[in-house]
Amino acid sequence: DTGVSQNPRHKITKRGQNVTFRCDPISEHNRLYWYRQTLGQGPEFLTYFQNEAQLEKSRLLSDRFSAERPKGSFSTLEIQRTEQGDSAMYLCASSWRGELFFGEGSRLTVL
């Protein structure tokens, strides 16, 4: 499979715990994006990497959120001290120049 891969697909955690999601983009894509999608809403931009550099972060990305792309390939999104409001689908996308290709998302449920 040469598409965007995300794992885990589902994560249930208790409030206050830390969680980490991983995204493996399409191999030749230099740009990688994280979006968050809450139930019944469209995706909202969180952050964007070009190669290993994080070029833009949304105000939605609070201090509890950190994203990395250490070698310009896969990326991780960590949420510390999770809150119930963090429950959402976290979507990763990659691109070269054209349209974004999305993964199937990682669904987080915070109890």
Place this chain on the structure above:
Amino acid sequence: AQKITQTQPGMFVQEKEAVTLDCTYDTSDPSYGLFWYKQPSSGEMIFLIYQGSYDQQNATEGRYSLNFQKARKSANLVISASQLGDSAMYFCAMREREEAAGNKLTFGGGTRVLVKP
């Protein structure tokens, strides 16, 4: 102010008929791009069609066409000959500053389409 507005939360369409999904947008950038994505229950966002602000003709991709009315700031998606597999959420999205680095998209709230046999 909403940058992308999709006023239809849900629609039913009869199989084999056409359906139009509305999208209006708001931007002051002269250069922008408009996208439509399909999201089935599996969660993956599937790219359908793209229209650049300077494109003279409406975009078409198979059964999908985009009715681009620049003066009205609307970019409606038309799906012809609906199929049961078209049942999904549909999102309109915009990329501003077309030539700028990055493809950050702003999405609308989506329209759920249910195709009836």
